[in-house]
Amino acid sequence: xxxxxxxxxxxxxxxxxxxxxxxxxxxxxxxxxxxxxxxxxxxxxxxxxxxxxxxxxxxxxxxxxxxxxxxxxxxxxxxxxxxxxxxxxxxxxxxxxxxxxxxxxxxxxxxxxxx
DNA sequence: GCCATGGCTAGTA
DNA sequence: GCCATGGCTAGTA
Numbered sequence: 001x002x003x004x005x006x007x008x009x010x011x012x013x014x015x016x017x018x019x020x021x022x023x024x025x026x027x028x029x030x031x032x033x034x035x036x037x038x039x040x041x042x043x044x045x046x047x048x049x050x051x052x053x054x055x056x057x058x059x060x061x062x063x064x065x066x067x068x069x070x071x072x073x074x075x076x077x078x079x080x081x082x083x084x085x086x087x088x089x090x091x092x093x094x095x096x097x098x099x100x101x102x103x104x105x106x107x108x109x110x111x112x113x114x115x
Numbered sequence: 116g117c118c119a120t121g122g123c124t125a126g127t128a
Numbered sequence: 129g130c131c132a133t134g135g136c137t138a139g140t141a
Contacts, residue, residue, distance in 0.1 A: 052134040054119040080119025
């Protein structure tokens, strides 16, 4: 039992929105694209829960695997990140996304839409 | 009562 | 810039 049990934590955590669903959606965002907190909320049938989505992503159990850096604000501003906005910016740029003073440039063309 | 948001107003230039 | 939204956490009883 040395390993922290994320599954148990996730089962308890969110009465309305399943964090597993959130992470499943994150996994669909292709490299070189971004989505928004609001879009994820809508895709899960909870428009208006964008801020809650932010909170769920904020305790991302596995930052190495789950690409939470690909989620930005609906305004195109890059938004928060556990290792700081500069790190998020750096990672996005490495994936080919241009950023101009803390916002995605040509946001529309980089924005990924869920089916 | 916080917040990794978002959308809508006021009010400046 | 204000405030509604929704899930969470600290800290009181």
